[in-house]
Amino acid sequence: MGERKIRNMEEFASVSGISRPTVSKYFNDPTSVRASTRARIEAAIEQYDYRPNIYAMNQNRQLTKNIGIVVPYLADPFFGEIVRVIEMRCIEAGFSPSLFSSHGEPEQEKDILDTLRSLKPAGVLLAPLGRLSDKSAIETFCRDVPTVLFDSNIDGMGEAFVGSDNYSFVSQTVEYLSRTGEPPCFFEMKHPANPNANKRRRAYLDMMERLQLEPHVMQVDGSGWAFEEIGRKGAHDILNRQALPTNTVLCSNDRLAIGFLSACFEIGYKVGRSTGDDLRVASHDDHPFSRYTCPSLTTAAHDYGSVSGHAVETLFRLIESGGRFQRREETLFSARLIMRDSA
Amino acid sequence: MGERKIRNMEEFASVSGISRPTVSKYFNDPTSVRASTRARIEAAIEQYDYRPNIYAMNQNRQLTKNIGIVVPYLADPFFGEIVRVIEMRCIEAGFSPSLFSSHGEPEQEKDILDTLRSLKPAGVLLAPLGRLSDKSAIETFCRDVPTVLFDSNIDGMGEAFVGSDNYSFVSQTVEYLSRTGEPPCFFEMKHPANPNANKRRRAYLDMMERLQLEPHVMQVDGSGWAFEEIGRKGAHDILNRQALPTNTVLCSNDRLAIGFLSACFEIGYKVGRSTGDDLRVASHDDHPFSRYTCPSLTTAAHDYGSVSGHAVETLFRLIESGGRFQRREETLFSARLIMRDSA
DNA sequence: ATTTATTTTTTACGCGCGTAAAGATTTCAG
DNA sequence: CTGAAATCTTTACGCGCGTAAAAAATAAAT
16 A cells, blocks of 8 residues: 555556556456456556546547436436436446436436537436427437437437336226226326326226226326426315316326325325225326325336336447447336325 | 538637637636637537537546536435536536435445546535445545535535534424424434434434423434335334324424324324324425425425535635635535424 | 737647557467 | 467557647737
């Protein structure tokens, strides 16, 4: 530890008794050198605490070891959890993840893509804003940088999409709700930013038709990413007008449901599936907070682990394939019904 | 737009009719060149869509334009919101923020500091894990990189700390609760990871002594960052044992309170400040979800905007001062009582 | 118009590392 | 032990830009 600080790879190579090109090769891919050489280098790294200058490394390399991760809204703990898994796997595979959040702003998303382009990443995992995304900006970006979309699909963009099967969410909740009580009406935002919302509405309509039940879609106003407040206000409005066509409400997503339940509590509606309860409420996503609503929220859960795991794995395959797939891949994971107390 | 792609600054300089050193100067600081020159360069940037290679730029620059942001736990929407404000201001000031989350893991935090060091950032905003942080790793890091701590203070580390005044939180809630009903007992984790928790307990004890009231501290088991579940389990335990010394509970933070309220609902305790309610519950932080608990949570709010704004401003000053302050700065912002329905 | 201060151009070198090519060395199968 | 294959060393160049220094051009002040 008492050794003086190594200034560059040249110096490091000389003190470790190995030629610089071999050291360089090692840092590009530790498995590309003989095991004995690798051991010597790693011993020297330990001893001298040397780390190559990442800027000089990336300057000439055609492909960096960076991976970009873009999420639409970090204040949603759902994405916090996804990011955790993704980052972990990137690091395990020897990549450096760079995390960005659009914070719900299309302008931000565009700027992030610009920034990412100049980072020359080996690949990017992009969860787009959805309806508000600048489609052409994303399209251009995907042509330059190997990209896997996740969470929200945008038709044809990127080399692959990995997400959850919205039909699987809705079919399970609708089936369960209509089997155990009154068939559900569907509660959602009028102009959802997220394309999954549209898929869920269609799945609801389809399921209701299959079951030969009459569908009711309740659409509430509101824009932005403050879903809870939109759900709460919308619920107040509907409940005060007594405009609910059934005693069972299926919310498009958990954050709306959280607001809905909060309104029910404020008004004094009892939510649950016991006798004496006024209303059943269920939803989709298994948001981290959904366990702690009052009552706890019956919902359909993303397969978090599989989605993030497969997204990363797909990106690695894409990188190894040189950034292009023969044809765009789409992988959807099924939901799992989470029975709690609200329905 | 039909122009062919510019490959480097040399080419860009020649097509824009300006010498390369001047162009380089411009990219270092646009205000350092004459206004007319700046206009010509910016017109050319627009026309040719040129962006300098960030790796080559940062290689030789003594100081990059990067700013590191480290948060302890991204799945907490509190930090999502803070990050949004911080990133915005960094970008406005011409810096590139790099976001990292320790995800509650001390090992991760250490790795992030290593990564950050090699990013050679102009400065770092660090919200440490707290008790579990590797203090010596952070200390070493702060010697190498100009760092401002925020959210959680660690004595003497970094050049400055910006956060909330825990005493201000607790004094307001305790004062309010004891003025309007039974004095509160204090509900917290036995081994809190976050140093703010300790400060809040001490503030509670101090306030109770001042008011000549008997303090009661209820400590529940549990480790990790799943505060809601720890709060819920702890509440179940305490409520089932009827071990609550008063009808008023002050939780150390909102996430514990969210779990506490969920347990109350499950057991059938009515929480609120109306006649007929069994229990009053209040807390601290004004977590984004605290508005949507049942009942909505009376709490004390961080001055989010001031904390994040002042943290960024302090870092900018630190950078301009060459990375060192005469003496360590500590800035604490007062809390604001948020009256809702739970107490 | 002349002087002075400011800005830009010209020229040139260096940063830390990637990488190519040719020769030397080591490893391992037979 | 021999020879081929794999790996390493030596040498050398280039990447895109920062930046220093001196000369030239421009702007501001007298």
